[in-house]
């Protein structure tokens with residue numbers, strides 16, 4: 001056993017084990033955990049999938065997939081899973097599915113952790129194979145986002161889950177909460193005295209959250225055409241980050257304390273204005289160049305409707321309507337086929353009440369606290385410092401806290417952290433039903449508003465940061481988007 005300790009006995013049943021997400025993220029994460037000594041000798045991993053394969057064949061398939069994707073780190077420990085692995089060829093929804101699953105799991109150590117790496121349309125088939133055992137020490141269920149495609153679908157899935165399991169058995173994944181930078185944000189806010197008093201409407205001019213991706217839709221048109229950027233990225237990842245930035249300090253780090261505070265933020269969000277002076281811009285990528293390579297327009301991607309109106313970019317302004325934050329613009333933006341992959345949260349502080357110094361370049365940028373989520377994992381505090389010499393001039397300088405350079409430990413993939421929490425029964429980094437419902441209510445309001453107003457995505461050139469109207473929208477809130485402010 002290593003210093004982290006073993007998570008003990010369990011059986012981890014991965015449904016959808018031959019799917020993209022399982023091969024790309026979940027299986028490598030399990031393999032790394034096995035290598036780090038998280039599995040007791042009795043622990044078992046079961047690949048539940050349609051294909052009939054031996055464990056060796058299944059692992060070889062994952063290895064080939066990762067090799068093709070150039071993911072050497074993911075391949076590294078696959079062999080460590082072998083002693084724990086079984087395969088279960090099964091078609092969820094078929095008449096014999098439950099009997100096959102019961103037979104395979106008979107006598108295997110509890111808790112049985114069922115991980116649904118499946119489209120949510122198949123969750124009901126999985127649920128029909130589970131017994132109603134209302135005990136988290138015996139049964140846990142892990143659900144991947146998105147849970148349905150709107151609030152009503154999500155509620156129907158949740159009702160089916162609640163008919164069999166208690167809330168304490170359900171782990172709703174948003175992998176952004178497994179990212180180290182997001183946990184550092186919590187630590188920054190709640191473990192330090194110096195920032196918390198400043199995170200209020202008195203001191204903060206705006207907050208912006210960007211998740212920019214250079215990739216396009218890749219092989220996922222079947223899903224993405226129905227989802228679009230708002231359901232895919234805003235509904236959970238972006239709203240969760242916003243909630244963590246804006247929430248009140250919880251009474252403890254216990255899961256429900258955190259979730260209670262996030263929920264209050266989610267409930268207080270203002271729906272962006274769509275008509276008049278719009279507070280939201282949607283876009284769809286056209287052809288262009290990304291990292292010097294020509295790329296085609298979204299409408300020509302494999303599996304995409306040539307007349308598609310799916311948004312691949314969204315930028316909007318919202319407000320957290322609480323005493324702490326009322327009136328402060330929260331600007332959120334995400335898109336595919338941007339010039340580079342980066343994600344960050346920028347807290348822009350107000351200027352000093354009376355400037356006494358001369359700004360270099362004539363323009364004040366004020367103080368910023370930047371939480372870089374990727375590619376770097378660091379905190380940056382931009383301060384104004386006097387330039388050398390006789391003139392009283394100030395220039396922005398950065399204080400950087402780079403987590404890799406500080407700890408010299410490689411950053412673990414978000415899934416590794418989340419799966420280890422699931423195995424240990426820790427719910428803090430997972431969403432509660434009411435959070436998901438509130439996020440869907442917000443997303444539905446935005447999507448319905450766009451539909452009612454007949455707004456269709458504006459085209460933008462691949463390799464740019466979306467339609468120029470997004471810049472204008474941010475400027476109306478007195479903000480420049482992150483890449484513009486560097």
Ligand code: BG6
Pocket residue numbers: 213232233343
């Ligand atoms: C997923 C979305 O949840 O997050 C994808 O479905 C997106 O469309 C991905 O590419 C981004 O995750 P990350 O960790 O690469 O920023």
